[in-house]
Amino acid sequence: MIKIVFRIIVILLVIALVTAGLYFLVQNNSSNIGLSSERQFNPQQTQDGSRPAARGNFRGGDHEFENGASLLRGLGGMLVTLFQIAIITLIVVQLQKILGRSRRLARS
């Protein structure tokens, strides 16, 4: 039990370290190039400093889902994601097979 707690603490510490590292890296870089002032560069911010209504831009798209979930569009997106994963998996597995064969041939 203590072992598991220790492992969880280690994992959380690593997550915290990576998070802190990423945060300072991005904050420093964005302030160096003058992007720290969000209001100046982000036209989406309202006058009182609050954030505008929900607007999805996950994975770079301009998917508007502020009116709630859309099952049809969501399922379409899910299929696209699955297709992308399948294509990459197929390519890597085939590459591994080719590499395996060439290694076996080289040995014989």
Add this chain to the structure above:
Amino acid sequence: MSTKTNLILDITIFSVFLAVSNPAITGLAVHEWLSVAFIAALVTHILFHWEWIATLLMQFFKKLFHSSRLNFVVDSLLFVAMISVMLSGILVSRVVAQALGLNLAAGPAWRSIHSVSADATLVLMALHFALHWKWVVSSVNRYVAAPLIGLIRRPAARTAPVGENN
């Protein structure tokens, strides 16, 4: 931890990942809260594979190249990409930040980082999946396909006439 438990956990994580990576299916609020919950899934996944990670980490510098090293590099990059998605997601979040009473002054860079790291996570997740393909196939065959085939065959065997096997 048994292979069956690992498989169930991995299928669950993958399903949640699919739902989280398509916020249109869940809506913004569920997308944000599910992403926060995903941290627990990530920790559990690492915890379940602790021995494997520890062994790889020890052997990392021993050999110049082996497939486990590639696995380790991909997994580490996936870990960083996932943390980037979660961190940037929390920083640009509206529902979670509001619920927790946080006033996060995230710069516009975080929005781009959220998109880029989400794309990177998808690619790395696919690579992670591909590099563990043999394990996935053997586990699915053993714990999903074989029991299903057994279920289909059993009723067929029951309904078959007694003298048919002679």
